[in-house]
Amino acid sequence: MTNTEKLWAAALRVLACATVGLAPLEGYLASVHPQLGKVPAGLLVLGWVAVRVRHRRLPAFHPVHPLLGGLAALLLASAAVHAGGPFTAEYTVRWLPFLALTVVLADLAAREVGVRPLLVASVAGSVVAGAGALYSVQAGAARATGPMSDPNDLAFVLVVAVPLLVAVTPSRPPTRHKVLVAVAAALLLAGAAATFSRGGAIALACAVGWLLARRALSPRVLAAAVGAAVVAAAGTVLVAGSRLARSLREKSFIAETNVDTRELRWRAAARMLGENPVLGVGPGGFRSEYVAASHNAELAEQTPVAHNMFLEVAAELGLPALLLFLGLVAVALFATEDAVRRGRDRNTVVAVQASLVAVLVGATFLSEQYYLPLWLLVAVAVGLGSRERVEKEGAVRAGAPHDQ
Secondary structure, three states: OOHHHHHHHHHHHHHHHHHHHHHHHHHHHHHHOOOHHHHHHHHHHHHHHHHHHHHOOOOOOOOHHHHHHHHHHHHHHHHHHOOOOOOHHHHHHHHHHHHHHHHHHHHHHHOOOOHHHHHHHHHHHHHHHHHHHHHHHHOOOOOOOOOOOOHHHHHHHHHHHOOHHHHOOOOOOOHHHHHHHHHHHHHHHHHHHOOOOHHHHHHHHHHHHHHHHOOOOOHHHHHHHHHHHHHHHHHHHHHHHHHHHHHHHHHHHHHHHHHHHHHHHHHHHHHHHHHOOOOOOOOOHHHHHHHHHOOOOOOOOOOOOOOOHHHHHHHHHOHHHHHHHHHHHHHHHHHHHHHHHOOOOHHHHHHHHHHHHHHHHHOOOOOOOOOHHHHHHHHHHHHHHHHHHHHHHHHHHHHHHHHO
């Protein structure tokens, strides 16, 4: 590898890790400039294209590519049919970068960057977001928000990062590493708890259950974590009992309303899908069509989200798009299982699976297709499945001149 190639590879590693690590902090970046959070991703895609063109090398093919291509085609078709919608252009532009980033990150995970640096960057960014969540509560917020305006979205990002701590921890970590992981876990869990998100709690429980069932997390470590959480909760009650009681009362009141409103929105999404099964109501169309589909059921909220990723994708893009969307997750899970069979780092693979489980469970209550965790995990899963094949191809190319 020449010095120029090494510099390009280093630049791609930096940009990939910056894109992933800064994603949970997009709210902070947007407060500086609305487009600042998009800069690392934009530079990453441009740099990746430049390197691939320079080497005349396409990404290593994977079954996820036709799924992403088909989803992009259906997205554009739905956008074209519903071009007059008030949110169509905005939401089309939100969708396309995630599809492109999935291709780019999957290829980089299999080649220049690797899986572990991407996971470390994701955890690091989420830990900072967890610290921001706690700061927002200390500053007077009833529920943690930090870098995200919606506490539930913040809980989703933090909870999905928790299983990845298993992936970034070596089998025999030094004491300093153990301390860092313990601090990271404390910030992630405390930040998620401060959001009072029930969906986040359910997603976390399912992810932890997956880690235990697949023996990537020992019961002893879990018991220690639960004990520490109990001590931290007791300390919180002693220090800020009155504020905690107020937050719980507010959350209890909101929770009763949320159950009713989510049922209304899910029914509206199902009605939209039933009336527009092929291409849906267009990107962002759930918001613009909600009043009509729900028969003006919510006077206080006229343009909400569906609070269910799968129903919202189906309602907006149609049933074929939903099947492709679900296919992405299925391919990711299959790729991780294949990686386990081929002897890849089992704890890393199972941790990625557990995070995917958290995504699937959490997204049952939230619209999370516009946040990076889902797309990053699909890309990492594909990278795990492709990296060994890419390494073999590289070895063959490197040895070819000697065989001639």
